[in-house]
Amino acid sequence: MAIKLKNDKDIAKMRVAGRLASEVLEMIGEYVVPGVSTEELDRRCNEYIRKVQKATPANVGYHGFPKTLCTSINGVVCHGIPSEKDVLGDGDIVNIDVTVIKDGWHGDTSRMYYAGAPRPEAQRLVETTYKAMMAGIRAVRPGARLGDVGHAIQKLAEAAGYSVVRDYCGHGIGRVYHEEPQVLHYGRPNTGLLLKEGMTFTVEPMINIGGADVDQLEDGWTVVTSDGSLSAQWEHMVAVTANGYEILTSGSQDR
Numbered sequence: 001m002a003i004k005l006k007n008d009k010d011i012a013k014m015r016v017a018g019r020l021a022s023e024v025l026e027m028i029g030e031y032v033v034p035g036v037s038t039e040e041l042d043r044r045c046n047e048y049i050r051k052v053q054k055a056t057p058a059n060v061g062y063h064g065f066p067k068t069l070c071t072s073i074n075g076v077v078c079h080g081i082p083s084e085k086d087v088l089g090d091g092d093i094v095n096i097d098v099t100v101i102k103d104g105w106h107g108d109t110s111r112m113y114y115a116g117a118p119r120p121e122a123q124r125l126v127e128t129t130y131k132a133m134m135a136g137i138r139a140v141r142p143g144a145r146l147g148d149v150g151h152a153i154q155k156l157a158e159a160a161g162y163s164v165v166r167d168y169c170g171h172g173i174g175r176v177y178h179e180e181p182q183v184l185h186y187g188r189p190n191t192g193l194l195l196k197e198g199m200t201f202t203v204e205p206m207i208n209i210g211g212a213d214v215d216q217l218e219d220g221w222t223v224v225t226s227d228g229s230l231s232a233q234w235e236h237m238v239a240v241t242a243n244g245y246e247i248l249t250s251g252s253q254d255r
Contacts, residue, residue: 001123002180003086003172003180003181003193003196003199004127004172004174004179004180005196005197005198006174006178006199006200007034007198007241009144009194010105010159010174010193011198011200011239011246013102013103013104013105014105014106014107014173014174014200014237014239014248015057015246015248016102016103016105016107016223016249017101017102017103017105017106017107017208017248018107018108018109018237018249019107019248019249020049020055020100020102020107020248021051021098021099021100021107021108021109021237021249022066022097022107022141022249022251023053023251024048024049024053024098024100025096025098025109025110025111025251026251026252027044027048027213028041028044028045028096028196029043029113032088032094032096032112032113032114032115033088033116034087034089034090034092034115034117035087035088036087037082037083037084037087037088037215038069038071038073038080038082038083038086038087038088038094038117039082039083039084039086040083041069041071041096042067042068042069042071042082042248044098045057045068045096045098046060046068046143047071048098048241049068049098049100049132053100053102054069054186055100055101056097056100056101056102057059057099058099058100058108058177058195058220059098059099061241062177063084063221065079065081065221067081067082067083067150068082068098069096069097070095070096070097070098071086071094071095071097072094072095072097072126072222072223072231072233073086073088073093074092074093074094074230074231075224075225075228075229075230076095076222076224076231077165077168077206077214077223077224077231077233078168078206078233079096079149079221079222079226079244080221080222081093081219081222082124084180085203088115089115089116090115090116090117091114091116091117091118091119091122091179092114092115092116092117093112093113093114093115093118093122093125093126093230093231093232094112094115095110095111095112095113095232096110096111096113096205097109097110097233097235097248098110099177103177104175105165105174106173106174106175106176106177107175107237108177108202108235108237108249108250109137109236109249110143110204110233110234110235111125111234111235111251111253112129112232112233112234113129114126116247121209122230123177124160125162125207125209125230126232127205128156128157128160128162128206128207128232129155129157129162129232129233129234130234131156131252132152132153132156132157132185132205132207133153133203133205133234133236135152135153135155135156135234136149136150136152136153136185136205137149137203137236137238137247138152138245139151139152140195140203140238140240140244140245141195141243141244142195142196142240142241142242142243143194143195144194144195144199145189145190145192145193145194145195146184146187146192146195146254147187147188147189147190147191147192148187148189148190148192149183149185149187149203150183150185150186150187150192150204151186151187151188151189153185153186153203153205154185154186154187156192157207159206162207162208162209163186163207163208163210163211163212164185164186164205164207164208164212165205165206165207165208165210165212165214165231166184166185166186166208167213167214167223168206168223169182169183169184169185169204170182170184170185170202170203170204170235171181171183171199171201171202172199172200172201173202173237174200175232179208181193181199183201183202183203183204184235185203185204185205185206195240196240197238197240197241197242198239198240199239199240200237200238200248201238201243202235202236202237202238202241202242203235203238204233204234204235204236205233205234206231206232206233206250207231207233208225208230208231208233209229209230209231210225210227210228210229210230211225211227211229212224213225213226213227214230227246235249236248236249236250237249
């Protein structure tokens, strides 16, 4: 497994890209309301990235993906394609996932939004998924292992009665969008890759109210829960530092 360690200058560049990605999610928040289409959200983010940030939306054309955002509503686990037909209803939850390229470096993050007032079970899922992501991130430090990160996420999610999606995972990132290592969101302590200063990767658990099984739709991208239950996801990009970790994509939800 070839892991590309980043130096201070590299991480400074990634910090810029990560901040831009988080700013996209901050900007779009006020537009996530009942009656809006995911196509409109995508258009606004594309214009903001290109015209305001003078950056590049990484998803457009990536392995044929047609849009700037992944917009995953309710029982969509990940990789939902924005569309005029997908209109948010009152009480919907939606994950918006964006990656920005600035000066050759990627910034990748996602977060959950409520359209209107969420149902209590949906709100609990969203809040628990955020806590699970943060539990995984807090396990990051030199000398820890990726199994420690996955275990922290799995333990918190399953204690709440939820399941962790196993078919998709986090990933290394830098100049390359997806690189080694793969970051599983489940695992056993003291197993897996040894973490070292300079590693950069995403932590992005997908947590389901029901079972962990998922299906991919015929469009080749959209992934849904097999049982139709709600799913939530949060994602941060992190760097392993000398004494722990740095979140490179922090936003207002983290304060």
